[in-house]
Every structure is written in C-alpha cells, then in structure tokens.
Amino acid sequence: MFNKRTKIKALLTGSHTGQIVTAMGWVRSFRNNQFIALNDGSTNHNIQVVAELGLLDDATLKRITTGASLKVEGTLIESLGKGQTVEIKATSVEILGDSDAEQYPLQPKKHSLEFLREIAHLRFRTNTFSAVFRIRHALAFAVHQFFNEKGFVYLHTPIITSSDAEGAGEMFRVTTLPVDGSAPKTENGDIDFSQDFFGKSTNLTVSGQLEGELGAMAFSEIYTFGPTFRAENSNTTRHLAEFWMIEPEMAFCDIEDNQNLAEEFIQYLIKYAMENCADDLAFLDQRLAEEEKQKPTNERQEFGLIEKLKFVTDSKFERITYTEAIAILLDSPAYKKKKFKYDVSWGIDMQSEHERYLVEKHFKKPVIVTGYPAAIKAFYMRLNDGCEPGKQTVAAMDILAPGIGEIVGGSQREERLDKLVARMEEMHIPTHEMSWYLDTRRFGTVPHAGFGLGFERMVQFVTGMGNIRDVIAFARTPKNCEF
Ligand code: 4AD
Numbered sequence: 448m449f450n451k452r453t454k455i456k457a458l459l460t461g462s463h464t465g466q467i468v469t470a471m472g473w474v475r476s477f478r479n480n481q482f483i484a485l486n487d488g489s490t491n492h493n494i495q496v497v498a499e500l501g502l503l504d505d506a507t508l509k510r511i512t513t514g515a516s517l518k519v520e521g522t523l524i525e526s527l528g529k530g531q532t533v534e535i536k537a538t539s540v541e542i543l544g545d546s547d548a549e550q551y552p553l554q555p556k557k558h559s560l561e562f563l564r565e566i567a568h569l570r571f572r573t574n575t576f577s578a579v580f581r582i583r584h585a586l587a588f589a590v591h592q593f594f595n596e597k598g599f600v601y602l603h604t605p606i607i608t609s610s611d612a613e614g615a616g617e618m619f620r621v622t623t624l625p626v627d628g629s630a631p632k633t634e635n636g637d638i639d640f641s642q643d644f645f646g647k648s649t650n651l652t653v654s655g656q657l658e659g660e661l662g663a664m665a666f667s668e669i670y671t672f673g674p675t676f677r678a679e680n681s682n683t684t685r686h687l688a689e690f691w692m693i694e695p696e697m698a699f700c701d702i703e704d705n706q707n708l709a710e711e712f713i714q715y716l717i718k719y720a721m722e723n724c725a726d727d728l729a730f731l732d733q734r735l736a737e738e739e740k741q742k743p744t745n746e747r748q749e750f751g752l753i754e755k756l757k758f759v760t761d762s763k764f765e766r767i768t769y770t771e772a773i774a775i776l777l778d779s780p781a782y783k784k785k786k787f788k789y790d791v792s793w794g795i796d797m798q799s800e801h802e803r804y805l806v807e808k809h810f811k812k813p814v815i816v817t818g819y820p821a822a823i824k825a826f827y828m829r830l831n832d833g834c835e836p837g838k839q840t841v842a843a844m845d846i847l848a849p850g851i852g853e854i855v856g857g858s859q860r861e862e863r864l865d866k867l868v869a870r871m872e873e874m875h876i877p878t879h880e881m882s883w884y885l886d887t888r889r890f891g892t893v894p895h896a897g898f899g900l901g902f903e904r905m906v907q908f909v910t911g912m913g914n915i916r917d918v919i920a921f922a923r924t925p926k927n928c929e930f
C-alpha cells in the first residue's frame with residue numbers, strides 16, 4: 448500500500464510525538480540543505496522536515512526544490528527551533544515528483560492576486576488560496592448541515608432548462624445545431640429548434656427556483672445548491688458568468704418567515720466558519736490587516752475581518768422597506784451633495800452605490816430591504832395588497848451586506864392563480880409553456896416563499912476577498928474561460 452501516511456494537520460497537533468510517521472506533500476521551501484517546509488494542503492502550517500547532514504546524497508538534495516513532491520519517513524519529535532512545536536527527524540526522503548526551480552512559477556515570496564489569477568491551476572498551493580478554498584469547502588458543508596438539521600430535502604434541479612426563471616433573458620444557449628449557418632430554418636427564416644437535440648430551444652439555468660417550487664409543493668421544504676449561469680456582460684468584482692447558488696423554497700411560509708430563515712442561515716454559516724476554520728480565518732484576518740495598512744487612513748475599513756464576522760453574528764439585521772430606503776437616500780448628505788452617479792427616486796432599481804450607502808454608511812450592518820416596486824421584479828413575486836395607486840409593490844426581499852452589496856434575493860411567491868396569470872400575460876411570459884408551473888397553483892396552492900444566496904458572494908464576505916474571481920476555483924467572466 449502506497450498511501451499510508453498521516454496528514455500534516457494531524458501531525459502538528461503533537462499527538463503522534465515520539466512515533467515513526469510518514470508524511471507526503473509539496474516543498475514550500477528548503478534551507479541550509481537541511482530544513483524542508485512541507486505542505487499537503489490539510490492546513491496552512493507546514494511541517495518542518497529535518498534531513499540531517501549526511502542522510503541524503505548531493506543528487507537528492509539538488510532535487511528538493513520548491514514545488515517538488517516528497518514522501519518522508521522519520522520520527523516526530525519536539526522541535527527545539529523557533530516557529531514549530533514538532534518536526535520530523537527524517538530517516539528517508541523520497542522524491543515523488545521533481546519541480547524545476549527555474550520554471551516553477553510560485554516562488555517563496557508574495558505574489559499579487561492578479562498574477563495568481565493567471566496561474567489559477569497552481570494558486571491552491573499558496574497560503575491565501577488554500578485558506579480561501581478550505582473555508583469555501585467548510586461553508587458548502589455547513590449549507591447542507593443547516594438544511595439537513597431542519598429537515599429540508601436537497602433537490603437537484605436541472606442545469607439545462609427551457610424556461611427563463613428570472614425573465615431577464617441573460618442566458619447561455621444550449622444547442623447541438625451547427626453554428627456555421629447551415630442550421631435548419633423555419634418558413635419565416637428563424638432557426639428551427641424543433642430539429643435541435645431537445646426538440647426545442649434550451650439554455651443553461653439562471654436559477655433552480657421554478658423547479659424548486661414544484662418540490663416545495665410536495666416536501667414542504669427543499670433547497671437546491673448548484674451552478675447557475677448568467678450571460679450578463681458585467682465585469683465587476685461581484686459578478687461571475689458561472690456561479691453557485693443556494694435556493695431554499697418553503698411552503699406555508701410568508702415574507703417574514705423567509706427573512707427570518709435567511710438571517711439565521713447567514714449567521715449559521717459565519718459561525719460554522721469561525722468555529723471550524725479559526726486558523727485559516729486568522730491568516731486571512733492578518734492578510735487583510737496588512738492590505739489595509741497600505742491604504743490611506745480614510746479608506747480603511749472600520750473592522751478587521753474576524754471582528755466584522757463576530758459583529759454580524761451578534762447583531763440583528765436591519766429591516767426596512769424599499770420606500771424607506773429611498774427616503775433615506777433622498778435625505779442623505781451623499782444625495783444632497785450630488786455624490787451619487789445615478790439619480791434616486793421611487794421606482795428606481797437601486798444601483799450598487801445606493802445599496803452600499805445604506806449598509807456601509809447609514810446602518811453599518813446587513814440590511815434586509817422588502818417591498819420593491821413590482822415593475823422592477825420578476826413575474827413570480829407576490830403582489831402586495833393595498834398599495835397606493837401607481838406604487839404597486841411585491842413581497843420581495845434583498846439582503847445587502849457590507850462590502851458586498853446584494854448577497855440574497857428572494858420573495859414570497861404569488862400563489863393566487865388568477866393574479867399570477869394576469870402578471871405573466873402583462874410581462875409577455877407564455878403561460879401555455881409554463882403550464883407545469885401553474886399546476887402548483889391549480890392543485891393545492893399554498894402561501895410559499897424562498898430566496899437565493901449567491902455562494903461566492905457569501906465566501907467573499909467570510910474570507911474578506913475583494914474579488915469574486917478569487918473565491919471560485921476557475922472563474923468564468925466575460926472574455927475569460929481559462930482552465
Ligand atoms: O437575485 P437573484 O437573481 O435571485 C434569483 O435568482 C431568485 N430565483 C432566487 C430565489 O428566490 N430562489 O440571485 C440570487 C443571488 C443574488 O442575491 C447574488 O448573491 C447572486 O445570487 N448572484 C450572483 N453571484 C455572482 N455572480 C452573478 N452574476 C450573480 N447574480 C446573482
């Protein structure tokens with residue numbers, strides 16, 4: 448058996464001290480022809496391997512270079528040196544894979560995040576990215592744990608669909624028809640998708656919600672957690688063309704229950720990371736603090752990373768209506784001094800500068816905004832009763848987070864068949880193609896609600912990473928699909 452080893456994280460706990468151990472990993476650094484810092488990705492801390500002079504011949508020593516992979520055997524002993532409590536006194540060092548020092552792009556020094564994005568296939572081997580991706584893993588695990596504890600059913604909704612859940616039309620087409628102009632045409636010259644693989648026009652899903660609602664109408668409570676795709680041409684630090692979304696959907700649930708669940712969920716995820724990734728968070732906290740020091744004082748963030756996370760788990764989110772949010776913006780010094788690029792009035796789709804003002808300047812904590820104008824929201828959101836004429840709102844909710852902006856979007860759904868159909872017709876959504884969706888309102892409809900949490904934005908919030916491209920393994924953004 449080859450893989451009889453102990454992970455470095457376990458070795459560093461010290462519980463194996465005095466034993467003969469085997470470790471495997473990649474060389475982070477090698478000094479004085481004697482001290483190897485070895486890392487296997489189980490923790491950011493390296494184990495020091497001491498190869499006493501004379502143990503290895505010159506040819507082997509030359510091959511111990513940064514990035515090379517090793518199998519090390521020896522005794523785990525208490526370390527006399529600074530910086531580690533235990534180390535391996537090697538009895539054998541086997542080189543599993545060489546790494547040409549001249550060519551290996553990762554040197555034991557600080558590289559910029561931009562440079563590391565270009566070598567995303569190797570960046571997992573850096574302290575920053577291994578911390579980020581271990582935290583991402585922990586958060587994904589916590590998502591399942593949270594919903595499993597509550598008895599939600601994990602529903603795998605399809606990736607390829609023929610509907611546009613958000614009605615926004617920003618979709619990637621899926622087709623097997625030729626793209627060289629020879630695709631079959633209909634009588635009026637359009638491409639004839641009836642001859643396509645699925646016999647109709649299809650796309651990658653933008654959201655699993657509509658299918659999620661079908662599940663909720665049987666299991667009461669479901670969630671999805673999968674990739675979603677949006678062909679929006681937004682080159683920002685918050686947008687990906689392929690991102691992961693968690694979408695719970697609950698029957699017998701209104702907009703207030705929905706807000707309560709979303710707040711509890713976000714706080715649960717943060718607490719889980721704080722309890723299970725303390726080491727990695729401490730590293731990122733330190734990293735961010737150093738980054739902040741480079742900035743002018745007036746641009747520095749008020750809180751450190753861990754401080755911020757603790758604050759968010761300890762305080763209740765602010766809850767306001769869209770109408771109140773607009774009033775706050777109109778009354779703000781920023782508005783009065785014409786600091787906003789985009790104008791403010793009731794009915795606007797708030798821009799990120801407005802959202803950031805609300806959370807970062809005004810409330811200084813996460814804010815849940817409800818009751819958005821119907822005109823700027825999706826067809827499935829429940830119309831609020833008793834609105835002023837010309838100011839029809841829907842039971843929508845967005846959660847805005849400091850430094851991130853919108854992290855959650857959700858709503859109570861329109862469960863009244865007549866109102867839903869009328870809204871769909873108004874918005875030119877073909878009801879005959881959505882008859883499966885309308886069936887839930889025909890047969891035992893109930894008040895229900897749900898939301899979508901953007902997983903990468905959540906990982907950004909917890910890790911403090913400024914660019915969304917740095918919290919997903921291989922980012923897909925406009926004009927960029929490497930690896
Ligand atoms: O607000 P959105 O568009 O809502 C929906 O898709 C609903 N169907 C959710 C539901 O009610 N079940 O997207 C939800 C969240 C946003 O709040 C944001 O966090 C994230 O998904 N998101 C993106 N994340 C990264 N890149 C993008 N291009 C994103 N677009 C949305």
Ligand code: MG
Nearest residue numbers: 845853855856
């Ligand atoms: Mg949204």
